[in-house]
Amino acid sequence: MDREKLLTEARDRYGEALILGEPVLARAVIEQALGRGLSRAEIYLEVLAPSQIRLGEMWHEGSINVAQEHLATTITMEMMDYLRQGMTPRKGLGMRAVVTPVEGDQHTIGARMIADFLAMDGWEVFFLGNGTPGKDLAEFVRQRNADLVALSSTLPEFLANAATAAGAIREANSPPPKILLGGKALDRTTQGAEELGCDATAGDVLEAVAESRRLVGLREERLSLEEQLAMMGLKIKEARTSRRMTQQALADASGLDRTYISLVEHGKQNLSIGAVLKIAYALDVPIGDLVVSPSSEGKG
Ligand code: B12
Structure with a gap:
């Protein structure tokens, strides 16, 4: 079967498993997709991410309730754990990144994807599952001597917390790490990276990896x-x-x-x-x- 068909089928079947709230079925779909030769990255980007977004639309339209959404999100997090275990990272870059949602924002899946793709790219990654207050985040970044902090903000009302965190990070770290901002909130603001105290913004996971490398000066790295x-x-x-x-x-x-x-x-x-x-x-x-x-x- 052609790859596009394989992906469409996996996406449809995975989406159904999420709506039914069936983790065993969801896992079987992912295992079958891997068995048919789809890559882990493809499954992340073309099966898990769009299924989560579709789920959001259904929740918004009222065709699934909050409990169903919570269960589905948990299943996707578990599938990400499963896929992550089999990923082979590129050789270590000697760079450290801290990835976290901004304080107050409970949307963690996008941030987790960024963390996983950076890890695959050879970064040593510390993923803080939940939004961390700016001061504590700044201290953690200092202790770990991070080269990059990637902040994720889904809701525009929490963008101010990204700016606060960036300020605290700069104050506690000399020289400060590079700060990258991303997430859905950026679609709903006219504020740019500089106004939000960050060094750059990026849209999706691939841009996140490219921009992270650029920020820390890994410009000459060649892609395979x-x-x-x-x-x-x-x-x-x-x-x-x-x-x-x-x-x-x-x-x-x-x-x-x-x-x-x-x-x-x-x-x-x-x-x-x-x-x-x-x-x-x-x-x-x-x-x-x-x-x-x-x-x-x-x-x-
Ligand atoms: C799952 C979910 C939740 C879960 C989150 C659980 C979890 N552990 O993550 C829970 C139930 C907690 C939740 C809560 C809420 N949610 Co919600 N949620 C979603 C849902 C369905 C999916 C989000 C998701 O996982 N997307 C998939 C990931 C892969 O996409 P992503 O996050 O955008 O990430 C991509 C990019 O943005 C980027 N990216 C992300 N982070 C970063 C960081 C960097 C550095 C870079 C470079 C890139 C980057 O890369 C990713 C891959 O491409 C969306 C629907 C949707 N359309 O997204 C609504 C959605 C985001 N939620 C929404 C809302 C309104 C809420 C609530 C306010 C609802 C309420 N009334 O309580 C609360 C807010 C709670 C809070 N304080 O944060 C709205 C937001 C609308 C808006 N104003 O923007 C959405 C869009 C639903 C909708 N259509 O109305 N939610």
């Missing part, structure tokens, strides 16, 4: 071919879906096969320059937008 293809695949998929194109439409517009596009989007196809050009033209994006690497400049 596998990583570059995975990131390029995600960029292509992002550009295609934002243009509301199906894989078939992109295949037709680029003169490539749909199965080939599917492999590309999942980072499983080593593309020729010609194929990259065809895809860039069909999507009407500059080729440089598709070729990303952690060493490229991020936003400050």
